[in-house]
Amino acid sequence: MTDIMQVNGLTFFHSDTKRWLKKPEIFQLGPIDLSVKRGETIAIIGENRAGKSLLAKLLVGAIPASKGEIELNNHKYLAKYNKQDTQQKRTHDIRMILQHSSESMNPAVPVGKILDEPLRLNTELSEAERKPLIEEMLTKVGLLREHYYFYRHMLSDGQQQRVALARAIMLKPKVLVADEPFAALDPTIRSQTVNLILQLQQELGLAFIFISHNLGIVRHIADRIIVMENGNIVEEGKTETIFRWPQHATTKKLVLAYQSLVPQHTIR
Structure with a gap:
């Protein structure tokens, strides 16, 4: 597999000095270096406030980094992008799924219009050309063509997550970033979504x-795991290597907590 994304020196610095009667809040993420191969699944784990969600937003360009560079599908993006066309190309290549899919769906807009938005804003396709693409995408994620006309309240949690997935891959990105995409789903729907x-x-x-x-x-599902603590990558490696031989204290703590919840005969 070849690298589809290369991240070099990605850094984010936040300093909140305007806090009345409180100590200034300073947080730095990075510098982060990582590579992603075509078709690879990478999991980012860590304790709360480790910087996992922030890193995800930096990767998709939802938040501009302080410095660093991302090379994605042979296009380089500086941390502080300025050109709209550059950011638009990035929007095509990398997309994001949020944890609570229902919150990202406007209850007054039908599914078809929700899926139409990324095509309308990022392509020159006509409405007549976009509609069959949307219907095809609905079937690809396990929904019906008729769901084009459904509203949020007419969908189950699992169906809403499928709509979110359809919207994320509507532009045929190379990389999909998901922040806790399974947390709000019950076990059966979670398994189907995975x-x-x-x-x-x-x-x-x-x-x-x-x-x-x-x-x-x-x-x-992960081929490789990245472990974060206090805004930095403290360990990374193949999934089974991380689970069998964790090296960093944070990794050991997370793996031990997982093993305590799993029947011992299933742990290898």
Whole structure:
């Protein structure tokens, strides 16, 4: 597999000095260096406030970094991007799924219009050309073409997550970033969603970066694990290597907590 994304020296610095009667809050993420291969699944784990969600937002360009560079699909993006066309290309190549899919869906807008938005804003396709693409995407994520006309309240939690997934891959990105995409789902729907993502990843050749506290899912689908603490990567490696021989104290703590919840005969 070849690298589809290369991150070099990605850094974010935040200093909140305007806090009445409180100490200034200073947080630095990075510098982060990492590579992502085509079709690879990477899990980012760590304790709360480790910087996992912030890193995800920096990767997709939702928040500009202080410095650093991202090379994605042979296009380089500086931390402080300025040109709209550069950011638009980045929008095509990397997309994000949020944890609570229902909150990202406007209840007054039908599913078809929600999925139409990324095409309308980022392509020159006509409405007549966009509609069949949307219907095809609905079937690809396990929904019906008729769901084009459904509203949020007419969908189950699992169906809402499928709509969020459809919107994320509507522009055929190379990398999909997901922040706790399974946390709000019940176990049955969670299993179906995981299998769907694995299927789409194989069909589309997507690289998948996801943040999760569920190490059972991480062990099941991740090729590689990145462990974060206080805004830095403290350990990374192949999934089974991390689970069998964790090196850093944070990694050992997370793996031990996972093992304490799993029947011993299933741990290898």
